[in-house]
Amino acid sequence: MVIQQINKQHVLEAIHYIDENGVPDRNTSTGYVLVTEDGRKYPPKYVIAVARNIATGDNISTEDFNTIQANSVLEKLGFTIDTKREKYVMNITADEVVSTDERFTIDNISAGDNYKPLEIYFKRGDVRISRNYKKSEKRNTNQTLPRLACQIYEKQIVALSNWDKEQFPICQYNPNSEIICGIFSTIDEFKKHRNTIEYLVYSRDDGPQFVMYCWNIFSTIMFVQECLKRFGESEDKFVLVYREKDKKENKQVYEDITSNEELVQTLNGYRNPYSSMLVHSKNIIFRGAPGTGKSYLAKEIATDIISDGYEDDYEMLSDEQKKQVEFVQFHPSYDYSDFVEGLRPKMNDDGSMGFELQDGIFKKFVERARENYEKSQKSKEILEQEISAQEAISKFFDEINLGSDMFKTLRGSEFYITDVDEKHIYISIPENETVNKLTLSMDEVKKLVESGEDFQKISDITHFFGKQFASQGYSYDFAIYKAILEKKSVQKKVVKAEKLKKYIFIIDEINRGEISKILGELFFAIDPGYRGKSGEVSTQYANMHSNPTEKFYIPENVYIIGTMNDIDRSVDSFDFAMRRRFRFVEIKADDRLDMLDILENEELKEEAIRRMSALNKEIVKVDDLNENYQVGAAYFLKLKSLSFDELWTDSLKPLLQDYVRGMYDEEGIMDRFSRAYGYMEPVEGELDEAVQD
Incomplete structure (x- = not known):
């Protein structure tokens, strides 16, 4: 038609x-x-x-x-x-709450379960401010109103004392019910006071987040009014535009909330069934057709696991939690030096160029996980000793003047500390005509201070490190160790035992890189059966480490997710090399239709699903194509800014043309795809008119 x-x-x-x-x-x-x-x-x-x-x-x-x-x-x-559904407008001021819906009453805010927000903004005179949405944050949800209030009055809320935050009124469903109070900095703190999944998280860029109770569209009116009373000016107000939900929307909300806690129990504390699969298998690769949301799913799973089943939106993680996730995309030129370690250019102090050994993205990530794993195995007493040592080291280097404060070895050799970083201490030895510069290991000095032992001579250090002969650097390590102890405070630090955390590394397009070139000897270490010290290996550049005998291993708390498109097999032997070390899970084109919820418009979503299904059925009818060539729901997310026709001409048609190029009756196949999708070529006169417009 x-x-x-x-x-x-x-x-x-x-x-x-x-x-x-x-x-x-x-x-x-x-x-x-x-x-x-x-x-x-x-x-x-x-x-x-x-x-x-x-x-x-x-x-x-x-x-x-x-x-x-x-x-x-x-x-x-x-x-x-x-x-066609009628819209209602609610004005919230410090003194009153007035809605154009005559049925609304502040004494029964549980009625908010039946409404959906359409628009929310703050007004001060002629100035109008809307929510600054974070990346991936859904527009106009039940949480947008309180988040906007936090955005407007963030500085004032931060300035409150902890007691004032905990007593801050949030919600009261009716005059006879309790007043729910509390703005907390973490989900765990919130759950100590109210163990429920009915909460919102307002993430801040430079400090603790705000966590508070939130359920339906009206549940935080009290919080917003209290903000206006305490922090607002006389003309400040919030405006909430909303409408009634249809039956499907109401049903979905209740199904979601009633299933959340059941899911958490059923899936070992996680919302997503793939989360438990990853924790059990250690390594997973999601494979399937393009656009099925594999990369998005990987981040969902990482968020689910790290938040212990409380979140599935990556942006809701705290900055500290985000350090437990890393994301990288493989490509044909990616190699070992990018992933594990390699030599990188460095500008020397004299202006010349040199090279230094630097860790790659995966090794840095594993070091974070390994530090957590090893600390979680230590007693509180040992942790207190290590933290005290670290503070003493930091204090020492903060207070000295690099390049001018002189130090002496036991034999009276003078030297200066010229620079420090996380791994090295750079020293200058003016009196030594042969070697007047030396690089010491920060880790060696740290271990000496952490040990708590009283070293008196160089041989004590040699014995401590298990060496038969002292190295040149030990004399200078000893001198720095003694200087740090002189400044070290005797005050004992009280710390909590370290909690074992999970760290998740996501490799997008894992099959587009040359795996053997990227992983090298780590092929062995990533095997789930060889995690921990049983799988430790010497890396290719081990002889350049400060301790060449030190081995590298991947601890038990590291999990790896890979994604790949089945039709893009850049490395022929990929499956054979990785099959034993990864669990392969197929994600089909229609497995992730829930992604389309972001379109919000239900009719648009249903039409997208109908067209996608019809097109995919036509794709598998072509002899040389199969399910791996179907298109997934991710392509249809572009409908937020494109029409169905534009989606076809700009995204789907070019992709499908690549699939069928060189096939018999290529034009006929594309015509069948076009008709199945529902695209009709404009007639010539209509096309000319569109160009003029």
């Missing part, structure tokens, strides 16, 4: 026809209306049916096209399409 032939004049004539003849009962719209400039409203599908009759002479019928197609044509022609 061609409705693209309709132009604006046809629609105006159709509206005139409807004004004179009315709309048959069977053609009234239940969800959307076309709104004219003077406020008159018409059912979009019936308008298109009449306009088509005027344009082509076809019968007035709405049977062979849907609402989405009708709305799309009308919006392209410049007409306004709006939801």
